[in-house]
Amino acid sequence: MEQPAQEQIVRFGKLLLNWYTENPRPMPWKNFSDPYTIWIAEIILQQTRVEQGTPYFERFIHRFPDLQSLATASIDDVLVLWEGLGYYSRARNLHETARYVFLELGGEFPDTAAGLQKLKGIGPYTSAAIASFAYGESIGVVDGNVKRVTSRYFNIEQDITSSRTSKFIQDLVNRIVQEIPSAEFNQAIMNFGAMMCVPRQPDCASCPARSTCRAYQLKKVDDLPYKSGTTIKxxxxxxxxxxxxxxxxxxxxxxxxxxxxxxxxxxxxxxxxxxxxxxxxxxxxxxxxxxxxxxxxxxxxxxxxxxxxxxxxxxxxxxxxxxxxxxxxxxxxxxxxxxxxxxxxxxxxxxxxxxxxxxxx
Structure with a gap:
């Protein structure tokens, strides 16, 4: 796989920023820039749609407005508030990490993606999101939305579940945020994937990227991104x-x-x-x-x-x-x-x- 030219990726980044400015998406956590609130929002949104996660976020922040309140709560109190969201290991990891940061790190989160990723329950995506939104680190986020958008726009035909392809996309978005503020770009591409470049039947006719989108030009939108294998339940x-x-x-x-x-x-x-x-x-x-x-x-x-x-x-x-x-x-x-x-x-x-x-x- 060969990385696109710098001019091409900058054009892509600016295109998404323009779309993002013209299509605001109201989300309550966008008004916060502290790492604790961003962390809570990102963990809740894992495996959860924004519409479903929003009321949980609001209740959670109301009940646990800061790190200390979460760290000193019982795990049972946390699980009661989490009920219905599923993936309960997220709630257990939240509680454990809150206690660790509060008791062992003096209540201060690490201020880099690398440091954040050492905390339990915080992987590459969440660490990049917190680092860019709270600290302005120039690092791109890579989740399902980002993989879908980049695979289609740049015609990435390789399996997006492979570590090699994930690294390729991570390197690509990292190049973009060297030229464009990371917080704005990361939110823009995630919103674009959730609202415009959706998994099935995307609205390509009204997409501002269609004239330069390789998958659209090659009539491969429905074929990308490519995933190998299916998990058997x-x-x-x-x-x-x-x-x-x-x-x-x-x-x-x-x-x-x-x-x-x-x-x-x-x-x-x-x-x-x-x-x-x-x-x-x-x-x-x-x-x-x-x-x-x-x-x-x-x-x-x-x-x-x-x-x-x-x-x-x-x-x-x-x-x-x-x-x-x-x-x-x-x-x-x-x-x-x-x-x-x-x-x-x-x-x-x-x-x-x-x-x-x-x-x-």
Missing amino acids: KKRWINFGVYVNQGRVAMIQNKSSNIWKNLFIFPVIGSEKGLGSFLESSKKSKAPDLPLLGKMNWELSHRKLHLQFYLVDQPPTDWEQNGKIMMVESKNLENFAIPRPLRLFLNKISYNLSIKKSDDQ
Whole structure:
């Protein structure tokens, strides 16, 4: 692969800046320049659309307005606020990194991308975003939007999932931000990828870059970017036991290192090892001889979960697989971090089981 000429990449950068100026995208974190707020926004936006992430960002900053408030909070408080966003390791890493920066670094974030990348949960993209937006470092960001836009505009036909292609694109955008302010360019290319040069059916007819876009000229827009292979999601079957007594629901805090770590779940049925054993096995679990309350299919990035919920009239003795059983008052369930599918199931069955009501005493 040969890098484009400097004149070509500068023209590309200026074109995006002009588009960015004419097409503002309101985002609440754009009004902040401190590394803490930018860090929170960037972590929330990982694997999350801006429209979905905005209310979470606003609630998070309201609850944890600065590094100290996050560092001194409990992980349970953080997970409750994160509920529904998924990828809960992001929340755990946020909390751990906040504590480290507050306690070990005197509350000061590193001021370079290289230094930021040493912190847990901060990779090349996030470190570049914080360094450019908060400190003005001349470094380009590379995410899915950036790879798509550059692949099409410069006709990069190589696999964007390869480290070689990623480095090529990183070098390309780094050259651009030597000529153009990094914060403005980085925001411009990300917005352009999210609003104009979208994955499917981009609006090429009204795109200001079409006259110089190589993919458009070669009629290859739908073919780029190129990705090799497709991730096959593993199927997993999980049986949950739902025990309700006097308006209280049996829950355990999942200590498994798999999905939903530290979140509160129904105890699982049919395994002495708890949730972890279901996630390790690809075999469909045997249905217990219990009343079935409902079924639900739920997709994660790497798994297809087939969830089944059974009503039990008393807690089995082997239920404390990965945590101590807690009988939670229905009115207090909102204060616990519960995986999204289990929360939806609780909401669905709450009236039938009288979960929302305590005994009339």
